[in-house]
Structure formats: C-alpha cells, structure tokens
Amino acid sequence: MIHKIIILIILFFISLISFSQTKEEKQLTLDECIAIALENNLDLKSTHLLEHSAKVNYKQSKADLLPNLNGDFNLGVNDGRSIDPFTNDYIDQELTYSNLGLSIDMTIFNGFRLLNTAKQNRLNSQASELETEAEQQDLILNVTLAYLQVLNAKDVLDLAHARLEATKQQLKIQQGFFESESGNPADYADILGQIANDETSILVSESSLNSAKLSLMLLLNVEERFDVNTEHLFLGFEPYSLSVNEVYKASLENLATYKAKDLRIEAAKKGMRVAKSQFTPEVSLYGGVYTNHSSAAELYTSNGTSVSETGDYVTVNGQDLPVITEQTLFTAEQINYRDQLDNNLNTAVGIAVSVPLFNGFRAKNNVALEKIKVEESIIELERTQVSIKNVINQVYFDMDAAFKRHQSLEKQVVAYQESYRINDIRFKNGVSNFLNYITSKNNLDNAKVNLANAKYEYLLRVKVLDYYRGLY
Secondary structure (H helix, E strand, C coil), rough: CEEEHHHHHHHHHHHHHHHHHHHHEEEHHHHHHHHHHHHHHHHHHHHHHHHHHHHHHHHHHHHHHCCCEEEEEEEEEEECEEEECCCCEEEEEEEEEEEEEEEEEEECCCCCHHHHHHHHHHHHHHHHHHHHHHHHHHHHHHHHHHHHHHHHHHHHHHHHHHHHHHHHHHHHHHHHHHCCCCCCCCHCCCCCCCCHHHHHHHHHHHHHHHHHHHHHHHCCCCCCCCCCCCCCCCCCCCCCCCCCHHHHHHHHHHHHHHHHHHHHHHHHHHHHHHHHHHHHCCCEEEEEEEEEEECEEEEEEEEEEEEEEEEEEECCEEEEEEEEEEEEEEEEECCCCCHHHHHEEEEEEEEEEEECCCCCCHHHHHHHHHHHHHHHHHHHHHHHHHHHHHHHHHHHHHHHHHHHHHHHHHHHHHHHHHHHHHHHHHHHHHCCCCHHHHHHHHHHHHHHHHHHHHHHHHHHHHHHHHHHHCCC
16 A cells, blocks of 8 residues: 555656646747747847837927927916006006917028938938847847757757767676676776766756757746747758858848948938038027906996086186086996907017027037047948958858868768777677777767767858848
C-alpha cells in the first residue's frame, strides 16, 4: 500500500513538471515574435510618440496661416468716483458695467515665416515617419538575429546531449570490460570523467540558450517564457548573390534611416529661411466690433413744463418784478441692456506694419545658428553614409569568411567522423587506448559545434545585409 502511495505521489509531481514545461515551451514562429515585438517594444512606442508629436506640430503650423478670431466679454462693479462709460462724465456712485468685443486679425506678409515654418514641420513630420520605419526595421532585424541566436544555442545544446549519449553508450561497453576484469580499469575511470565533462558542457549550453531566450524576450517585452518554432523557417545556405557595392547602393536607395537624414537637411534649410524672415517687415490686417453697457446710463423723457422764479428781478417804473422762467420737466428711465449694446456699437478696421529696426542682433544670430544646424545635418548624413559603408564592408567580409569556414568545417566533420568511427571500433575491441578514442571524439564534437556556429554566423550576417538592402 505504501509503495502505491509513493508511486502516485511521484506520478503527480511528474505531471506537474510536465505541465509547467508544456506551459514554458509555448512555441512561437519568427513571424509571431516579430508581430509581438512590433506591438510591445517600448523603444518603438516612444518613436511612435515622437512621430505623432511631429504630425501635431505640422498641423498647428498649417493652422497658423489662418486668421485669428477672438471674442471678449467682461463684467465688473465700481464703487466711488469713476468715469461713466456711457457719458464719459465723472460720477460718484456704484456702477455696474460690461464690455463686449469681437476682433479678427490676419498676417498677410511676414517674410514667408509662417509658410516656411509649415514646410519645415512637414519635412520634419515626414522624417519622423521614416525614423519610425527605421526603428521598426531595426527591431525586426534584432528580433531575427536574437531568434537565430536561440536556434544556434539549441543546436549546440542538442550536440551536447548527443555527445553525452554517445559517451554513455561507450560507458556501458567499458563497464562490461571493467566488471569482467578484461579491460583497462583506467579507461573505465576516464569514461566516467568524460561523462562529467559532457554533463558540464550541457549545463553551459543550457545557460547560453537561456541567455539567448532572455535577450529575445527583452526585445518582445514579454514575461512568459517560450520556445522557438522552426517548422516554417527557411534557412537557406547558398552563396550570397550580390556584391558589396550592390548592397551599399541598395542601402542608400531603400534604407529609411538614410532617407530620414536627407529630409532633416531640407528641414534645416527651411529653418534658416524662417530665421531670415526676422529681417523683413510684418504686415497684418485687423478689425473688430465693440460695444458696452453701464448701469448709470439713463434716458430722459419730457413730461411737461413748469414756471418758476429764477431769483432775479427787473425794475419797471420803479417797481421790482421777479423774473419767471419756464422749465421743461424730464423723467429719467434706465436704458435696457440690449438697447445699450445697440446704441454703443462701434467698429474698427485697419492695417498694421511692424518694421524690425534693432533687436540686439537676435535675428542675425538666429540665422547663424540655423546655418550651423544645416551644416550639422549634412555632416550627420555623411557620417551615416560612412557608417553604413563600413558596416556593410565588415559584415560582407565576415559573411564571406563564415561561408568559407563552413565549407572547410564540413570537410573536417566528414574526416573526423571517419576517424572517430575507426577509433570507436578499435576502442570497443580493446585494440586502441582511451586517449586515441577521446581525442577523435572531441575532435568530432568540436568540429560539429564549430560547423553549427559557422552556419549561424553566416545566416546572421546575411540577415544584416538584407536589412541594409531595405528588405525588412
């Protein structure tokens, strides 16, 4: 009964381990990895934000060409001596007032500053789009290279496991010799040491594979571990069809980062024209409609006359007679809000000219700074050209060397396979010693590892050259 319980517990833990391995070993193709990276990569998201900012700046610079329309309204209360906005007389009372206005102004000439600013921002927006495309190309290339690094590490790990299995098979044979006391006991001990060495190689290979996967996960910005799926991955191993000069020429025609640098030069030239516009006068049209309201405004209406003495006298025949005058009587009424707005309505229209006479040499220095930016942009483009050419030359040389090394290692593997086959038979039959056997075995194993490395070195550099050709 106890044995059954132990077996069930062991099976339970094995199932848990199998489940966790299945979960960890979710397989992704190269296309799936690229799609995830394009969606999750943080650097690419930042580049997208810069592109959106450039587009907004371009939209705003186009909107700056339109007239400005503004409406104004204010409402206030004055208490004490103030000017009545209706009569412009001084009054000493509480006064409620309000002003309304609608104004428009439009720049009709300023040395084409607004127009050149819009053109500059358009070029910057286009350059930002190309820089986003370049960032995507870089990301696709880096994911592809990281994916191939994982494949390389997996192949090396498979070779390490195969090496251990071959050593274990030899151990079974040598163990039989050792137990029957018919072989060299030292050979059996050496085989045990070789197994430990092969197991160490597996641990090192597993560590390399783990590092390669982590690098790929970092580019994809994912936390869940996964494995790679090579089912639909075509890894052709053919001589590269283009020359180094053809690759370089294609890079200048297709590479987004190069096109972006070229647009930055044009944008900098527009910036210099914007700076030069500070030397020219600015002409603008303006107009407005205005009105106001005052609580002190009153309308006086005649409602009859009255006769009253003025206090003066005239003498007629020695008799003083009072002077009488007739006065018109008025009734004061508040003028309503709407009538005041209609009555106080006024308009203004005109043209304004601003001529720059002296501004502390600011305009001159701004033009000088913009010229420097143009020169910097040209130098940056030339630096990019030199960098692209040097990288292509180096990668092409390394690719060609890796291809030739792969061809040489293929021959070496065939030779070492035959050597190992012979020494393996001789060692199993006790004709050869362990030193000859292990030497031929290590030579073959190392040649296979070197062959796998040379293969992926070649493929990695082919992918880099394809990137510079603009194939991503």
